[in-house]
Amino acid sequence: MTVPAFNSVAWFEFGTDQPEKVKEFYGELFDWKYVLNTNTPGVTYHSVMPPGAQQPTGGVWDSEGAFPDYAVFYVLVQDVAETVERGRGLGAEVLMGPVSDSAGFAFARLRDTAGNHFGVFSVPAA
Structure with missing residues (x-):
């Protein structure tokens, strides 16, 4: 895989x-x-x-x-909270998150400076 x-x-x-x-x-x-x-x-x-x-x-x-x-894509990142803060520093609007589910996946949604909605996520530590 x-x-x-x-x-x-x-x-x-x-x-x-x-x-x-x-x-x-x-x-x-x-x-x-x-x-x-x-x-x-x-x-x-x-x-x-x-x-x-x-x-x-x-x-x-x-x-x-x-x-x-809606239909939206998600980008796999190492650290959702860090990525959200970097995005915010670049002018992104935070729409949701960061949040985690019971399996340990973390995710957030942002709007870029051109108005596009996208998400970021990370997987549980192995």
Whole structure:
């Protein structure tokens, strides 16, 4: 299994109030399968499993109408808090985080100086 390099795009996410439609469309288009992720209590999140993948590469978050639909990419970083502070120093707006789930993944979302929404994440220490 290949581990993504730090500072590379390594995850994507859809936030939607119509998760079944999103999963059906992309499942049929790309033959994706979905696995319910239970690491964040109170959140309905399905991990995306592309054909032949040994681990998920993205997710579908059921927003339940709490926010507008979106699709966003995440960059794998060594330290989420440090990256958020560096981004803030460069003029980024912090939209969420840093937060961690029960499995030890840390993540945050920012808006760059041109208005683009993106995320950063780190994996639990081995």
